Amino acid sequence: MRFHIITAALMWLGYVESRKIRGISSSYKRFYKERKSFLCIDGSKIIPFEQVNDDYCDCEDGSDEPGTSACPRGRFYCTNLGFRPHYIPSSRVNDGICDCCDASDEYNSHAHCQNTCWNLGQRERAYVEGQMRTLDEGLRLKQQLIEEGVLLWREKQAQLRELQQVAEDLQIKLEEHRRKKHEADRLKEQTLKTLEAGDSGVRHQDSTVTSTFQLLDSNKDGSITVNELQAKVALIHDEERPLSEGEAVALLEGSHQMNLTKFQHTLWNILTKGDSLKIKDTHDTPDSLVIEDPHLMAADRAAKWEATNLKKVEEAYDTVNMEISDLRKKLAIDYGPDWEFLFLNSQCYTLKVYEYTYTLCPFNQVTQKSTAGTEVSLGRWGMWVGTPKNQYSQMVYENGEPCWQGGSRSATVTLTCGTETALRSVKEPSKCQYIMDFQTPVACQPVLKQRGIHSEL
Structure with a gap:
């Protein structure tokens, strides 16, 4: 009696296994519940359920053959337990090449596939964990740079106010020295006229x-x-x-x-x-x-003295106004919502690629220098051109030196998260158009921490 029960159970399990629908994800299993008929997922046809995965394509969308290569537009789902699941074209099923790391695509071929999902998953988990550690460290450094940026912004604002006050004081001195010089010149002229008229x-x-x-x-x-x-x-x-x-x-x-x-x-x-x-x-x-004449000599010395003093004040006034203009230009740049990119101003980063050395000076310019010493401008600071979700993910530098084929050189700089600030790569995908990878902690975004390995791992 016990023998008959065991035999019946084994036969039932064998039948269930034979009817197992391969190549579908858990979200599609509801369409493949065994019944008398099967409705193509696109709703175009109803076929007997026995024709599912019978190695003959009945549905136009290929949904009746998820586990075979019968349908040209079919897809086979690799479960890849322990790693990332993904789809492969159904034409690769049972073709003798292992495409799924769990070997599920070669269930009826002569290929001897090993399940490598666990090892792949381990490597990916280690990579993701490393990325998460980098992200955590990058966010910590970013917070420090934000705090430094706020302080630096305040310092530059205070510096601007101080320079403006100095400019106002120099303006007053300038007017006073101009008045004194005018008086000295007038006195010298009067003395000279008196002497020439013989009144002395x-x-x-x-x-x-x-x-x-x-x-x-x-x-x-x-x-x-x-x-x-x-x-x-x-x-x-x-x-x-x-x-x-x-x-x-x-x-x-x-x-x-x-x-x-x-x-x-x-x-x-x-x-x-x-x-x-x-x-x-x-x-x-x-x-x-x-x-x-001693009187004229005294007047002449006074005029020259006032002219010298006036020139010094004028030079100081011009210098302060130039500093004010430069500082205003710097403060007008968008350094991020928390001024986190402000520390990049006045900094330069270099990278040697073959015979060229590239230099990126954020918010200023990008240059290329050959081993012969010839330096070429690849563009000057233009604007942020990131995505709407992350405006500060890309910079563009425009109006570089003319290219021999016409037009001007330009460079697009993509900012990526990292624990160091450095220029990582430079490429020239098209003539005189450069793309750069620039790594810095201030490019780290907290939303990245939501990413991870698929839930089925």
């Missing part, structure tokens, strides 16, 4: 006589000699010919030297007329030497 009287004349005498007295011994006169004085109508010794002695009233008092009453008058003699290296008569 004897004092001006005496000052001019003394200045001229000192100009001729080269060795400053208080007297003019024949040699000094020959060296300093020339004939107006024959400047190239030096005075002869006799001519010089005659001008010195027959003597070989002359003091200031005698000069004032003799030679000064001859020089003042300016019709026969002139002092060398000057363009006019001694009346043009009014610059030697």
Whole structure:
């Protein structure tokens, strides 16, 4: 009796196994419950259930043959317990090649397939765990960079306010120095006009006589000699010919030297007329030497001093305004909702690929340098071009140097999550169009932690 029961049970299990519908996922099992008839999943035809997986294609959508290669558009579902499940074309079923890691696609072939799903799953789980650790560390570093970005943003805002205050103070100083310079120039002009009009009287004349005498007295011994006169004085109508010794002695009233008092009453008058003699290296008569007047000299020094001070203040004012302009441009860039990308500003990252060295300076430019030393611009900072869900996942750098085929070079930089900030790869999929992989913690997104291995693992 017991023998008959065991035999019946084995026969029933064999029948059930023979009717097992292969190549379907758990979500499709409801369509393959054994009954008298089978409705094609696209609703196009009803066939006897015995014709399911009978190696003949009856349904246009191939749903009656999920476990055979009979239907050209059929799909076979690899369960791959322990790894990721996936579909393969039904044409690969029982073709002697193991496509499913659980070997379920070669259930009726001569292929000897081993179940490798567990090993594959282990490797993938280790990879995912490593990715999760990287993500956790990246998010931790990102939080630090966000905090640093906020502080840096505040510092730059404070720096901008300080520079603006300095610019305002310099503006006041600039106006004050311009006023002082104008007054100094006006005083110098008035002094010069007074001297030219002769309103300085004897004092001006005496000052001019003394200045001229000192100009001729080269060795400053208080007297003019024949040699000094020959060296300093020339004939107006024959400047190239030096005075002869006799001519010089005659001008010195027959003597070989002359003091200031005698000069004032003799030679000064001859020089003042300016019709026969002139002092060398000057363009006019001694009346043009009014610059030697102490009052005019003081006014001239004051004008030059104010001009120098004004120039210094103007240079400082221009420098501060340039710094303000540069800082405003930097602050106008979108550094992310929490200014997390701000730390990248003023930084550069390089990567050598074969004979070229690529340099990415975020928010500035991208360059390519050959081993010969030639540097080419691949583009300047343009904008963020990420997806609507993650706007800050891609940068574009535009208007680089012209390409020999026409158009300008450009570079698209994709930001990926990592525990370090570095340029990882550079490719040129089309001529003069570059794509770069740039890894940084600030590219890490918490939503990535929701990803993982399929629930059937």
